Amino acid sequence: MRSPGSVIVRAERTVHGLSIHHLRQAQFPSQKHARSVHHDHHCSPAGVAVRRPGPCGRSGLASAAEGSDREQRSQPAVPPAPAGGSVTANADFDARTKSAVISYQQSQGLAADGIVRPATWSRLVVSVAPGSTQANAVRALQFQLRKHGYAIAADGVFGEGTSAAVQDYKTQHRLTGGTTVGPTTWQHLLGSPPGSGAMGTYAFIIPRTAVHDGRESLLWPHHDYPASDIAVETGTPAYAITSGIARLNGGLDESCGLGVAIDGDDGVIYQYCHLDSRSVSDGTRVAAGQLVAHTGNTGNSTGSHLHFGIFRQGVSVCPQQLLIALYDGLTPPSPWTLPASGCSS
Incomplete structure (x- = not known):
């Protein structure tokens, strides 16, 4: 998760959010000078x-x-990428997860070092909006919204409750783009601590x-x-x-x-x-x-x-x-x- 010499705050534990959707196509884990x-x-x-x-x-x-997701509405959601390996959604960046990341990076023509930097994240992101059929990505979104205090079901359905939560969260964080959840909103959801303002x-x-x-x-x-x-x-x-x-x-x-x-x-x-x-x-x-x-x-x-x-x-x-x-x-x-x-x- 770290680029050399940099410290990405609250990021290590979230690789199992967006990346799991592609790496395993499985359910997102629960709450996670002088x-x-x-x-x-x-x-x-x-x-x-x-x-x-x-x-x-x-x-x-x-x-x-x-910093909005407005541009995402004119672009299709990122399609599912080839699975990088079989991993367990256990909130632990273990050897198997690193191996899956390397496989995924190789399949995408990225530097295959097993470190999830911005270039890898941008490929892993799945944009979702009301009516989205990407159930695992929607479920990941719902778990993140629950982490931020929204009482919604993590059922993989982008319905009215999820839409209202997304709209409120984006308003609180001064994000635009309606109820579309693209890379910028994902970054805020994953990187900001519960109850924070526009942190990201x-x-x-x-x-x-x-x-x-x-x-x-x-x-x-x-x-x-x-x-x-x-x-x-x-x-x-x-x-x-x-x-x-x-x-x-x-x-x-x-x-x-x-x-x-x-x-x-x-x-x-x-x-x-x-x-x-x-x-x-x-x-x-x-x-x-x-x-x-x-x-x-x-x-x-x-x-x-x-x-x-x-x-x-x-x-x-x-x-x-x-x-x-x-x-x-x-x-x-x-x-x-x-x-x-x-x-x-």
């Missing part, structure tokens, strides 16, 4: 909020609807071993405004913290240097600065843990590090508690609860 480098003056909140031009590049705020799945933004000054440095205050500077070697992989649409911004002659912003499906903007290179194109949809860039020392920077900022409705907020939770492999706080002060010096 600090001296931290001196840079780059993206102002106005720049990253992108409702107007700023130092980080072009304007144009991606709508939260980018989150991943730590670099390999944990790459944090030059250790865990506690993630809590260090930033200068001037809420953000975080993490000392890393040039060329360190940088991962998407959550799913959303990637935007390329900044530039070699700009204070941010080469930058990538992610307009998160959770309605929050995540900014990466001083990059050495970028691994995604403008407008690319990314998943949590997906490689988006390599760190560097471009722009207004005095040493190799990753500048990471979070912007909520155009206001910069403190990322420290979110980062430390992800580093520790714990359920992170909602970005919508992060403070807008108290983390700058």
